[in-house]
Amino acid sequence: MKFARLAVLVSPRRHPEMLTRRRALAIVALARGLALLFAGLTLAWVAVDYAVFDPALAGRLAVVRLIAVVAFAMVWGMPPRAVSGLASAYARLLALFAIPAVFHVATQEILRTESVEGLARGIAAAYSLVPYAIAAGIAAFPIVIVECAILALLPLGLLAGTTLRDATLVGNAIVLDAFWLLFLITGASTFAAMSQVRLLAALIRQATRDPLTGCLRRESGAELLEAQFRLSQRSGTPLTVAFADLDRFKAVNDAWGHEVGDQVLSAAARALRESVRESDLVLRWGGEEFALVLPDTDAKAATRLVDRLRERGAGQRPDGRAVTLSIGIAERRADATPTASALVDLADQRMYVAKQAGRNRCVHSCGGEARIIFDLP
Numbered sequence: 001m002k003f004a005r006l007a008v009l010v011s012p013r014r015h016p017e018m019l020t021r022r023r024a025l026a027i028v029a030l031a032r033g034l035a036l037l038f039a040g041l042t043l044a045w046v047a048v049d050y051a052v053f054d055p056a057l058a059g060r061l062a063v064v065r066l067i068a069v070v071a072f073a074m075v076w077g078m079p080p081r082a083v084s085g086l087a088s089a090y091a092r093l094l095a096l097f098a099i100p101a102v103f104h105v106a107t108q109e110i111l112r113t114e115s116v117e118g119l120a121r122g123i124a125a126a127y128s129l130v131p132y133a134i135a136a137g138i139a140a141f142p143i144v145i146v147e148c149a150i151l152a153l154l155p156l157g158l159l160a161g162t163t164l165r166d167a168t169l170v171g172n173a174i175v176l177d178a179f180w181l182l183f184l185i186t187g188a189s190t191f192a193a194m195s196q197v198r199l200l201a202a203l204i205r206q207a208t209r210d211p212l213t214g215c216l217r218r219e220s221g222a223e224l225l226e227a228q229f230r231l232s233q234r235s236g237t238p239l240t241v242a243f244a245d246l247d248r249f250k251a252v253n254d255a256w257g258h259e260v261g262d263q264v265l266s267a268a269a270r271a272l273r274e275s276v277r278e279s280d281l282v283l284r285w286g287g288e289e290f291a292l293v294l295p296d297t298d299a300k301a302a303t304r305l306v307d308r309l310r311e312r313g314a315g316q317r318p319d320g321r322a323v324t325l326s327i328g329i330a331e332r333r334a335d336a337t338p339t340a341s342a343l344v345d346l347a348d349q350r351m352y353v354a355k356q357a358g359r360n361r362c363v364h365s366c367g368g369e370a371r372i373i374f375d376l377p
C-alpha cells in the first residue's frame with residue numbers, strides 16, 4: 001500500500017476534501033441512528049431492573065436511565081448544521097460516547113453499596129460491561145487510528161477508575177485480564193473502523209477518478225474547482241488553471257493502436273500528477289486534455305510546474321520520440337475571470353494559441369510569448 005493511502009488510515013489531516021465530507025456525513029448519520037437505538041434500549045431496560053431488583057434500587061437506576069435517554073435523544077436531535085463538517089461529526093461522536101461513560105460511573109456508584117443475589121446479581125454484573133460496549137462501539141464508525149485512540153481513552157479511563165478505587169484490585173490477575181480484554185476489543189474495533197475508512201476512500205476514489213489515468217473525473221473535479229475558486233475569491237489568494245493537451249496524439253492511436261495510445265496517455269497523466277504539488281488537482285477534462293488546478297499559485301509560480309515537467313518529461317511514444325504537450329495558463333486575479341468556468345475557458349484558449357504557435361509550447365497571457373516546453377533533439 002502506498003504511503004499516502006496508509007496515511008489516510010492514520011490521521012484525518014491527510015484526507016482529501018471529498019473523503020472528509022463523506023466521512024463527516026456518515027459519522028453523523030451513524031451517531032444519530034445509534035443514539036436513537038440506545039435511547040430505546042436504555043428505556044426498555046428499566047422494566048428488567050424493576051423485575052429483578054427491589055423497587056428502591058430499580059427506581060434509582062431508572063432515574064439514571066431516564067437522564068441517559070434524554071441525553072441520547074439530544075444527540076439524535078442535535079441540529080445537523082450547528083457546526084460544519086468534521087467538527088459537527090466529532091461533537092456528536094463525543095457526546096454519544098460520553099453518555100454511556102457517565103452512565104457507567106453513576107450506576108456503578110449506585111450498585112457498589114448494594115448486595116444482590118441470584119438473577120439480580122447477573123443483571124448487576126452486566127452494568128460493569130459498559131466500558132467493553134464503548135470499546136466495541138468504535139467499530140461502528142469510519143474513523144482513523146488517531147480518532148480511535150482518543151475515543152479508546154474513555155473505556156480505558158473507566159476501567160482504570162474502577163480498579164484504582166479498590167486497592168485490593170490493583171495488580172489482581174482478574175483485573176489484568178480485564179485490561180487485556182479491553183485492549184483486544186479496542187484493537188479489533190480500531191481495525192474494523194479503519195477498514196470502513198479504507199472502503200469509503202476506495203469507493204470515493206472509484207467514483208471520482210478516471211480509471212485509465214488516475215486523474216479526477218471532470219464532473220467531480222469541476223465541483224472541487226468551483227470550491228477552490230470561491231475560496232480564492234474570499235481569501236483574495238491567487239488561483240491558476242493550466243490547461244494541457246497532448247500533441248498529435250491521434251497519430252499515436254493511428255500508428256500503434258488504441259491500447260498503446262492508452263499507455264502513452266496514462267504515462268503523460270502520471271507525469272502531470274507527479275509534477276504538481278499534493279494540494280493541486282489534476283482533472284482529465286476530456287480525451288487527451290487535462291486541467292491542472294493550482295490553488296494559492298499565481299501564473300509566474302505556475303511556470304515552476306512547467307520547469308518540473310520539462311525535467312521529468314511526459315513519456316515517450318513507441319518510436320522513442322518524446323511525448324509533448326501544449327499548455328495554456330490563466331490566473332483568476334491577473335486575468336480578472338469572474339467564474340471558474342471562465343478561468344478554464346481562458347486557459348483552454350491559450351492552449352490553442354500554443355498549438356497554433358507550433359505545439360510543445362506554453363502560453364501565459366493574451367498576446368504573450370509562447371515558450372517552448374521540452375527541448376527536442
Ligand SMILES: Nc1nc2c(ncn2[C@@H]2O[C@H](COP(=O)(O)OP(=O)(O)OP(=O)(O)O)[C@@H](O)[C@H]2O)c(=O)[nH]1
Binds near residue numbers: 246257
Ligand atoms: N487511446 C486513447 N485515445 C484517446 C482517448 N481519448 C481520446 N483519444 C484520442 O485522442 C485523439 C485526439 O485527436 P485530436 O483531437 O485530433 O488531437 P491530436 O491528434 O492530439 O492533435 P493536436 O491536439 O492538434 O496536437 C483522438 O484520436 C481520440 O480518439 C483515450 O482514452 N485513449
